Amino acid sequence: METVLVTGASGFVGGQLVSYLDKRNVSLKILGRRDVHNGRYAFSSTCFLKEDSFYDALEGVNTVIHCAARVHVMKETAANPLEEFRAFNVDATLALARQAAESGVKRFIFLSTIKVNGESTTGAKPFSAFDKPHPMDPYGISKAEAEAGIKSIAEQYGMEFVIIRPPLVYGPGVKANFAALMLLVNRKIPLPLRMIKSNRRSMVSVFNLVDLIVTCIEHPAAKNQVFLVSDGEDISTSEMVALMAKACGRANFAFPLPPAVFQLLGIALNKSEVVDRLIGSLQLDIRHTKESLSWAPPQTIQDGFAATSSWLQNS
Template sequence: MILITGGSGFIGSYLISSLMSRSLLICGRVKPPSIKAEKFISFDLSKDLLKVETLTNVQTVIHCAAHVHVMNDSSSSDPLIKFRQINTQATVNLAKQAATAGVKRFIFLSSIKVNGESTEPGIPFTSNYSAKPVDSYGLSKYEAELELMKISQYYGMEIVIIRPPLVYGIGVKANFSSLMNLVSKGVPLPFGCITQNKRSLVSVTNLVDLIITCIDHPEAANQVFLVSDDNDVSTSEMVREMAVALGKPTWQLPIPIWCYKLVAKLFNKSEVVDRLTGSLQVDISHTKETLGWKPAQTLQEGFKQTAQAFLQAKTK
């Protein structure tokens, strides 16, 4: 049996739909519509502990649930406290319960933010790159990774860590959705000069395919895997691929990057501009070689699938 947390989330829902032929148990606060009541356990990651009998027949735990961001959180003046509560301590508690119950493998969906926020062009992050988390989210994920490895050494439970970059696909929200909405309008966009940076992305299809590979693969035990579509693109290229997928013209104005830097200083938006103009690449050689895995879907296919769903939702 496979136990999944975060099943109602973007990645978790895809994972469940891809594993419907397997014996599943879903833990979370919201029951996914596709799951029968007897296969769902109401579970608040930050408060609850699973009963021992819940994990009796579980061989693998796939931990997707996480606290991603804090919006207007008045409960704490330090966002790191909330991130650690969910992403670190709750993860550790769940892993210890799994280990003591005899679960064989614990797959943890971490983040590329454990490695850092950016890379120099042509010098991608690798699976053995020294961790340099910058924000509270990345730090909480890294601390969880460290504790999971300790649990593995003490109890013998196999740990698999996956660090994805930006994940996109049908139903994606946040920045990717906002950019796609902008491109869908078919108006000229100011990204013509952002051609020298490189960003790694991963479709949710490819990410889920890797997670499923890690369920049974003997070489996945106690490894850290990076994942992407294996096709890094500049911001300008990404916009062009979106436009093609949406069937829109690709007009991009050649606004110099120094203009972005100036606007960033004036409006205190350095973080936004750095993501837009900077690079974040991952090298998935270790993943491919260790698991004999390669992305099942190309970036172009992923963009087309996402764009079609986006346009359908827009017409509704």
Template sequence: MNNILQTGATGFVGGAVLDRLTAERGDIAAAVRTPQTDLPANVRKVVVPNLDVGTDWSEALEACSVVIHCAARVHVMNDQSSDPLAEFRKVNVDGTLNLARQAAAAGAKRFIFISSIKVNGEDTALGRPYTAFDTPVPQDPYGISKMEAEKGVRLIAQETGMEVVIIRPVLVYGPEVKANFRSMMSWMNKGVPLPLGAINNKRSLVSLDNLVDLIVTCIDHPAAANQTFLVSDDEDLSTTEMLRRMARALGKPARLIPVPSAWLESGAALLGKRAVAQRLCGSLQVDIRHTRETLNWTPPVSVDEGFRATAAAFLNE
């Protein structure tokens, strides 16, 4: 039985990972920011107020053999920091590498780092998905910080012998999802007509259950050592198809007006919303064959199953 330390245990992904671990395993420690954080009774709570270069992880790493590092300064739209890259680096690079060095020194055998597909880049040509072996081309401060953290933990692995597993998720959805995915569900639920009925792109998504299953698989799997894995539901959807299936999961009609993508992109550019149009009209696909074949792993939840679980939670709120 591995003694596991998990960071980011109260986040969207981290909370689901902790739920799975506490249901199936013992000897779990979770790093939280405040003593008031509620955790399951069988989880050892370790208060770590900050994630930076000066954080002392000695108590959290006691008897730890595996670290699952979910905590991060997450990507935000319209970041108002005067130097966003410097802010991302403090947590995502300096904080991560400080934890990894202390984990290796404490005798941890494996460090699982939850990175991001933004390390690969922001978009793909239709039908030409990213792979785990592509040269990274991050485009924003968040993606750059995650790439630098990946490079750093790999170097620590080479120097110390601690195994590193890097997982790059695409857009994650599931119960209690926030941000753009939740907004789209709200629009579908209200029956708002949207000019998104003729989008012929392809985008990869990953349900929270599938991502958690892969993370848990990587705790013990011998073939996961020192690998980088992309993860998705293994079914790519156009924006139009995604909204139709989302509406079906909600039990609502999809009121989608067939406006050409080029018109939407031109209008968005005039309004200074080019990035929004890129996410709605552009493609971002990933090839998970390396993940499937290396680990003999298949996403256990289909897109429709993931959408139904997400919709049910949304409607119950």
């Protein structure tokens, strides 16, 4: 029986991953700061510091799925954000990867981010798995450095690696901007987003992401590969709000405001990067993922939005 160690099992993606794996023929072990599964699986506590010992947790493990991370935040408070991101996302991650390799782990699956590729594809082609990394913020830089370190350790020890770079992940349990926007739509708050129609953004439901992660546990073609993942259907901001309204069973109260107005406000308030996330494009080319693994997203974006809406309205 395959023994899989999951980190970050108390998080949004990690929690869904554990629930998915629980239904399959695997032996599950959990590595994290707290046991949110009430002793159901073998649990090892760690603070994810580079000096931590992970060897006991790694005993008998075939595959590590590393979901734990210091994640991107909109309002950073750390005096040196890059140093903080590196401590967790690079130093601790590489300590885990090295100890995994030394413990005989066959495959190390690393949940990275599309921010390794960059921040925007406005006016450019969609990101691909073969693009040269171009991270632009501390979170993206730390993930890019972790990817490079994992590849080096894997080559040194003969351990297989898989790197997955998702864009915005949504679904039951989502927080931050996606949840806030869907709640506004559900409350029938008019939003000035109806005219933002020309941009295209990729996103991925947590169910599609988890399905890909699980596919990568044993698939031979996943060995030593980088994969991008999305729902396979890119939408504009206007279309996203309309889908949210439909999922919530509400009328679409979005009203028109020219994108140029948002651009001027971004310049005036020194928030152009924030505005680009709203009116700009961020597209992923997932052909390499689909063709290499014979994989397709099992959940449509419409069903993903509906599941998210149902969770928000009942939580």
